Amino acid sequence: MENGEVPEDANENCPGPQSESAGKSDSCQGCPNQEACATAPKGPDPDLVAIAERMATVKHKILILSGKGGVGKSTFSAQLSFALASLDFQVGLLDIDICGPSIPKMLGLEGQDIHQSNLGWSPIYVESNLGVMSVGFMLPNPDEAVIWRGPRKNGLIKQFLKDVHWGELDFLVVDAPPGTSDEHISIVQFLQATGIDGAIIVTTPQQVSLIDVRKEVSFCKKVGVEVLGVVENMSGLSQPLTDFKVFDSSAGGAAEMCQEMGVPFLGKVPLDPQLCKAAEEGRSCFEGQSCRVSAPVLRGMIEKLLKVKEWNQDELQHAENGRV
Amino acid sequence: MENGEVPEDANENCPGPQSESAGKSDSCQGCPNQEACATAPKGPDPDLVAIAERMATVKHKILILSGKGGVGKSTFSAQLSFALASLDFQVGLLDIDICGPSIPKMLGLEGQDIHQSNLGWSPIYVESNLGVMSVGFMLPNPDEAVIWRGPRKNGLIKQFLKDVHWGELDFLVVDAPPGTSDEHISIVQFLQATGIDGAIIVTTPQQVSLIDVRKEVSFCKKVGVEVLGVVENMSGLSQPELVAFTEVFDSSAGGAAEMCQEMGVPFLGKVPLDPQLCKAAEEGRSCFEGQSCRVSAPVLRGMIEKLLKVKEWNQDELQHAENGRV
Numbered sequence: 341m342e343n344g345e346v347p348e349d350a351n352e353n354c355p356g357p358q359s360e361s362a363g364k365s366d367s368c369q370g371c372p373n374q375e376a377c378a379t380a381p382k383g384p385d386p387d388l389v390a391i392a393e394r395m396a397t398v399k400h401k402i403l404i405l406s407g408k409g410g411v412g413k414s415t416f417s418a419q420l421s422f423a424l425a426s427l428d429f430q431v432g433l434l435d436i437d438i439c440g441p442s443i444p445k446m447l448g449l450e451g452q453d454i455h456q457s458n459l460g461w462s463p464i465y466v467e468s469n470l471g472v473m474s475v476g477f478m479l480p481n482p483d484e485a486v487i488w489r490g491p492r493k494n495g496l497i498k499q500f501l502k503d504v505h506w507g508e509l510d511f512l513v514v515d516a517p518p519g520t521s522d523e524h525i526s527i528v529q530f531l532q533a534t535g536i537d538g539a540i541i542v543t544t545p546q547q548v549s550l551i552d553v554r555k556e557v558s559f560c561k562k563v564g565v566e567v568l569g570v571v572e573n574m575s576g577l578s579q580p581l582t583d584f585k586v587f588d589s590s591a592g593g594a595a596e597m598c599q600e601m602g603v604p605f606l607g608k609v610p611l612d613p614q615l616c617k618a619a620e621e622g623r624s625c626f627e628g629q630s631c632r633v634s635a636p637v638l639r640g641m642i643e644k645l646l647k648v649k650e651w652n653q654d655e656l657q658h659a660e661n662g663r664v
Numbered sequence: 665m666e667n668g669e670v671p672e673d674a675n676e677n678c679p680g681p682q683s684e685s686a687g688k689s690d691s692c693q694g695c696p697n698q699e700a701c702a703t704a705p706k707g708p709d710p711d712l713v714a715i716a717e718r719m720a721t722v723k724h725k726i727l728i729l730s731g732k733g734g735v736g737k738s739t740f741s742a743q744l745s746f747a748l749a750s751l752d753f754q755v756g757l758l759d760i761d762i763c764g765p766s767i768p769k770m771l772g773l774e775g776q777d778i779h780q781s782n783l784g785w786s787p788i789y790v791e792s793n794l795g796v797m798s799v800g801f802m803l804p805n806p807d808e809a810v811i812w813r814g815p816r817k818n819g820l821i822k823q824f825l826k827d828v829h830w831g832e833l834d835f836l837v838v839d840a841p842p843g844t845s846d847e848h849i850s851i852v853q854f855l856q857a858t859g860i861d862g863a864i865i866v867t868t869p870q871q872v873s874l875i876d877v878r879k880e881v882s883f884c885k886k887v888g889v890e891v892l893g894v895v896e897n898m899s900g901l902s903q904p905e906l907v908a909f910t911e912v913f914d915s916s917a918g919g920a921a922e923m924c925q926e927m928g929v930p931f932l933g934k935v936p937l938d939p940q941l942c943k944a945a946e947e948g949r950s951c952f953e954g955q956s957c958r959v960s961a962p963v964l965r966g967m968i969e970k971l972l973k974v975k976e977w978n979q980d981e982l983q984h985a986e987n988g989r990v
Contacts (some may be wrong), residue, residue: 345813354673375699407764407809408841409733414872439843440731440876472944482875483927485731485844485883488813493845517843518733520809521817548738551806552764577901577912586901586912588943601807617914620871625860637818 347373360384388533394460395534398509400651403527403539403565407552409518412573412609413542415441415619416638417515418542421447422624423642425470429510432463434500435474436527437517439486444476448622452477458644460505461600473504490522497526505550510651518552520559528563528586537649538566540606544574544595545589552595567603568645570623572640575608586611604642609634669744682707713859714826718784719858722756722833724977727798727851727863727889731876734843736897736935737866738766739945740964741839744864744951745771747968749794756787758824758864759798760851761841762817763810768800772948774802784829797828814846821850834977842876844883852887861975862890864932867923868898869915874923891929892971896920899934912937930974933966935960 350357353367361366363378365461371377395401404417414437421433435443444450444464454477463471475486475496488496506512515530517523518599528536531657535600539560543553553570560567572594577584610614620626625631626639667680674681677691686692687702695701718724728741738761745757759767768774768788776800777786787795799810799820812820838855841847852860863884867877873948877894884891896919901910924931935941938960942952951957952965 348816372703373700375703376697379699408734409764410868411733440733440846440879442872442875444874445875458969483878483882485879485886487844487849487883487886489846489849491671498676519841520811521763522813522846527809544734546942548766548769551766551769554807555764555809558807559811562809562811577910582938586937586939586942588939588946591946610913613910613912613914616870616912620914620917 349373371562385511387498387502390531391498391530391535393503394504394506395512395531397507397570398512398534400470400510400537401512401514401531401535402537402568403514404516404542405516405524405539405556405646406542406549406559406570407520407554407556407559408543408549411518411542411544411549411553412571413518414446414515414543415515415615416540416571416573416609418446418619419615419625419638421470421511421513422644423626423639424511424513425645426466426624429469430508432506432509432512433470433472434504434512434514435476436497436500436514436523438475438488438496438523440517441474441476443472443474443515444589446619446622447472450482450622454478457505460503461499463504463506471506473500489662494522494526495525498530501530520555524559525563526563532564536565538568540568540645541603542573543570543594544587545572545576545585546587546610547591549587550594551593552563553594554597554601557603568649569604569606569641570598570627570659571606571641572608574611576609602627607637609641666799673697678870690855706945708848710825711822712854715854716830716832716858718826719836720856721831722836724834725836725838725855725859726861726863726892727838727840729840729863729868729880729884730793730866730873731844731883732867732873733880733881735811735842735866735873735877736895737842738770738839740864740866740895740897740935741771741837742767742945743941743951743964744823744968745794745796745835745837747952747965748837749791750950750952751972753793754832755794756830756833756836757794757796758828758836758838759796759823760824760838760847762799762812762820763800764841764849765798765800767798767839768797770945770948771796774800774948775981778802781829784827785823787828787830795830799825809889821847822854825854840932845880848883849887852889856888859888862892864892864971865894865929866897867894867901867920868913869896869900869911869934870913871917873913874917877920878918878923878927880925881929891965892975893930894920894924895931895967896934898937901937932971933963935963935967 344358346354351371355361357377363555368374424431455462463473543549614630615634627634668682670678675695679685692698748755762874779786867873940956941960951961
């Protein structure tokens with residue numbers, strides 16, 4: 341988008357509000373934005389420079405996406421962050437769901453406030469090597485709705501990247517809301533210059549989820565973000581007596597979709613009431629024995645991902661030494 | 665928002681881009697929007713007039729909302745529409761989830777195209793009295809992502825209201841995406857002048873859903889939309905074969921019933937997690953047909969009948985409910 345995004349109400353053949361001829365070309369005559377375009381400053385966004393400075397100390401950035409809501413993105417983001425932190429990586433978890441921020445709850449951080457230092461906003465630390473940022477920490481009253489249109493949400497996401505002192509991170513995990521709209525376009529725009537390692541996409545088995553998730557895979561391909569892999573969550577319910585399919589997977593589930601769309605399939609996480617409970621209580625599923633149905637599966641996926649991506653030899657050593 | 669919404673980058677004390685002094689007042693000096701505001705036309709949005717004309721033939725409008733994704737809004741919207749249609753009401757189902765439209769799938773309408781007549785865009789009819797509209801019908805390739813920012817989504821939602829020939833409807837059911845952002849602000853802005861009967865809010869039992877849903881209740885209160893009731897979906901799993909009941913999503917914090925009590929909104933009831941309901945949704949079927957959804961269908965039916973009764977949606981409609989029992 342070199343010449344800026346063409347506005348909703350622009351004339352045909354709009355040269356783009358960032359182009360040299362913005363507001364001045366023949367096609368601009370009579371356009372409602374003409375004056376604004378002619379007078380507004382052009383050139384690169386200075387905020388992107390600030391973001392690049394902050395991101396210079398971040399080794400890997402992973403987006404957690406889904407076309408579909410309620411499939412377990414935030415649960416996965418939280419548990420992934422717990423897992424990486426337990427492997428002694430320095431982890432940042434950024435929640436860019438502005439309307440429905442789930443991350444504070446899932447990390448046991450409800451009621452916390454953000455403090456500022458001369459270095460910028462401080463993430464909230466669950467452990468010394470796991471820092472979290474979310475709009476959830478900024479709401480005076482948790483019941484209060486954040487009724488913001490796109491531009492305002494984009495502004496806050498920008499601040500999360502340029503004003504937060506993340507420090508030296510091995511991994512920045514970004515938990516996104518469902519969809520392919522403002523938050524998604526923006527996070528890619530803001531981070532792409534400094535490199536996005538890729539996206540993990542979460543789905544559930546049924547077609548109505550896969551329909552949306554296929555769109556998310558397309559989004560990633562379109563904007564040039566690698567799909568690191570797809571997780572099929574809530575994949576059946578294991579109960580001591582029997583295995584039980586809750587969400588219909590007769591259309592082949594995520595595995596078949598991945599085959600068709602040429603993206604890696606990371607595996608199936610069963611629907612585990614204990615995992616839900618851990619999320620409710622802000623606990624790592626890897627602590628204790630309660631999540632014995634889901635934790636081993638999640639652990640396996642994460643280790644496989646680290647290995648496949650060869651996220652540097654030191655990190656592989658981490659995986660062998662500090663086994664989750 | 666009489667004087668228009670104050671833009672992101674406006675000066676302090678912005679009079680509002682729709683006000684008489686927009687772009688001309690002292691506070692406008694140096695504002696990046698100054699020129700645009702000074703030259704742009706003021707006054708009511710003509711599209712709202714067109715929407716009012718279309719909505720003049722719609723008796724009741726219900727929004728299906730949730731703060732949380734994946735709790736079953738679209739499933740509920742679809743089954744509510746099937747139920748109302750089977751009671752011989754004239755029903756329109758409008759899907760305003762632009763990025764993740766689920767409604768075509770759930771009504772068995774995948775692959776359908778929108779046709780236009782001189783009256784406007786035609787809804788896709790599942791049955792003669794159940795018409796559906798969704799961006800899902802406009803995508804040449806279903807895998808193609810709709811990567812639109814807010815203003816463009818708002819523009820399409822506006823078109824769904826002013827360009828679609830809904831005709832005479834008893835109910836317009838509007839299925840929204842999760843959240844409290846562009847789509848939600850816009851649908852309320854576009855419909856409020858002609859009256860919104862209220863919103864049904866869907867949640868699941870666990871706190872992480874309720875946190876978001878409480879925000880949705882707050883949103884409704886803030887914008888003046890009545891909460892008709894809250895549905896707690898996926899409320900445990902019944903396995904009749906095993907005579908066993910499993911709580912899948914933790915409800916130890918009291919679930920939706922307690923939240924409704926605290927926030928002073930009606931609780932409509934709990935729908936159990938029913939794999940057969942999922943299957944019906946996958947196949948675009950009404951859960952009220954056949955016997956397969958015997959765990960979930962009676963509960964849904966009870967909720968809908970109760971709602972019609974409580975709201976007394978006119979005597980004729982009550983008669984519908986008794987005659988054409990789902």
